[in-house]
Amino acid sequence: MTKITTKAASYSRRDAMRLLAAGGVLGLTAPHLLGKPAFAQTPPSAPTGRVIVGLSQEPTVFHPLMAKIEVDDGVHFSIFDALFRITPEGVIVPNLATEVPSLENGGISEDGLNWRVRLRDDVKWHDGTPFTAEDVKFTLELIVNPDFRAWRTTGHSQVRDLTVVSPTEITWRMEEPFAPYMSFLTETFIVPKHVLEGEADPNATAFAQAPIGTGAFKWGQRVPGDHLELVANPDYFGEGPYIEQLVFKYIPDLTVFYSQFESGDVDLTGQVYITPDRYQDALKLPDRTITMVPKSSFESFYLNLGRPQFQDLAVRQALFAAIDRKAIIESLYYNVPTPTETFMPRQSYYYNPNLPVQEYNLERAAQILDEAGWLPGADGVRAKDGVRLAFTNSTTSGDPLREQVQQFLQQTFGSIGIEMAIENLPSAVMWGDFWQQSQFDSVIVGSTWVIGADPDVTNRLHSGSSNAKGGRGSNNAQYANAEVDALLEEGARTYDPEARREIYFRVQELVRNDLPYLPLFQNVSIVGQKSGIAGFVSNANTRTESWNAAAWYWQA
């Protein structure tokens, strides 16, 4: 047993339950905290072998604090450590820290403003220098350095008075109580002060091309456009690593991506995983294990409430009733994803299971529109007060499954006098101003709203988060509900999981009634791996399949 697991296990049952609640996502695939396999198998005593992870996008950002995308995460989780980590069960456990601060253990003050984090004293950077609280201070300060092209700054921008009490203890004060910060810290990787402090330009460092971390793997070499090779760090303080090399292989074409898994060039399929249309085929491959892994992201028919035709709740209800979700999931998505009524992942502690279940009923949909006064005009399209019930729907072009959903819905809507035009855009265009400034009528989008396992969705649902209305955030539906606003503000200030649970249950209920978006299903990724790889556990609370590659090994 390693130190990490001992630490995690030393929590009392009550502690564990509380942390579980704080984290949120309950056991998904494995009962073990840190990715230990459920069967009796022993990893090798020294790192051996190599695992090649296939990725359909290329990781290019290696400074873990700089603006990055999902695919870069696998590299960061392998090279670096954060203060805490989140398990597949949604429990936040110590990583570089020795305990998770809470109101109970005094790590967080009663008012939620003062934080104290105690750190391990046995951690070394890959170059041999000891890790200390100075590195944590440097990291949190670098993120808010105005010249630094940091990734996200939410939470970090509220940190004040960072104080290094001792090499193993750091304290700070928050400008406001902000419960989600703990989840943010599970994705905030600590960088070495002694390597970075002398750099004149924080955005152009040698470190960004060959990073130095504390993690289970050290930087090996990179062949741009092809692959990235990490090597085992034998001095890692935690469990593992058991493989000598961890390789991230970039394969842009989806057909070729699958072919290379089939041919054995790739040992494990990372993002974008195996597409649903190949699921049945993949099950037949010899010596491969195919796992369905629920993701935190959900697919929705997302509406722009700034458009007059969508301002009427009756229209949104009618559209929702006109969507045959069962047919979409079964016929178009090969029955892989699960239907949902909310943005909250089904596995979350905060998932509200009591929401009304959508029913597909075309006659009911037409009736709702009739009653609300949306009557068919001369051209067959319904209209009310001069507003035609016509709109465009957009999504990233080149996604054949979503395109089929669009055509399917276009037909159904058309049959009850709703005109939907399809106008798809390349992703670089789609998710720019078009999306962020609410220039769309409606889109089909798959997105994750929660950060780690924290239920806070202020960024998505608070009325102050609509850019098109002068706000700041990602409430691109321009949804506004005063009660939701108040609940979200309260939720972010509240540290008690049970109290928060009530708050977010109510939020989901209100949003389900208001229908600013029409929930379709929760996404599932299909991960394929060679059966010889042991120790692989997926974690829906992170964005990467490689969150714990340290635990992987080849069965003898």
Added chain:
Amino acid sequence: MRSFLINRLSQSLVLLVIVSIIGFGVLNLIPGGPLAQYGLDPGMTQDDMARLTEQLGLNRPIWVQYFEWAGGLLQGDWGHSFRDGAPVLNVIGRHIVATLLLMGSSTAVAIAIGTWIGIRGATHRYSVFDYTATIGAMVALSIPTFWFGLIGIYVFSLRLSWFPAGNMYTIGDGSVLDVLHHLVMPSIVLALVHIAIWSRYMRSATLEAINQDFVKTARAKGLSERRVLIKHVVGNALLPMITLAGMQLPSVLTGALVTETVFTWPGMGRLFLDSLGYSDYPVVMGLLMFSAILVILGNLIADFIIAIVDPRIRLA
């Protein structure tokens, strides 16, 4: 000779400036931009976006950005990639070897086979060989490369296991033999189209030369048919091919978008596609200028060679 050079170089310079202005303008006109990739990130706020926009200097007027970029270029600074932060010339340099290998080998194959088919088709006009070659060329030209590539992978990798399913080398191996083994399929797939093009050009150029008076004269002088063909027909038919080769030089270095994607080949073509997809302006502009320079160089070199080979032409 010197006036020719000065003339051409000044023309080229004007051309480069125009290309850069159009390229920069069009690139910036495309909605979305480099930050669109963060649009779906659950934790990135609009404040973060605004901050990054300013840090990258993207909020300034486009002409200010252009002059800054062009000024840097004149001083040899091609800028840094938005994606991995590396200098643009390094980014290009790290992809060029792969492309040179793939395009070089496939072009060599294409020229050798294409020239042979073209000459033979012209000298044996309307023969079975000629018809087969013509139909073959039409088929090769009309079937998309990615289809050929995927069929090749399916048949020769997944079913027969003769060749690897893409990649430039086996990770952990990378010996010369290993690279050659990986090179076979992509270079043949890529060469197919080029053979088709080369053989068609070569055939018509040869046909044209065959009917010239000097060929009749050569025959009348009693030269052997073989000598007439090699010295008088092919020699003259090759002249337009030099221009064609000059025009192909840029593609040898800028890569094949489709083939590189299908065969997971880490070359320039894929770099261009990826950089465009992420709106990595500095790299896209770098690649644009790089290929513009190659087009100019290729044409210049072709002109020189023709002037040397063809005594009728003098550069002035």
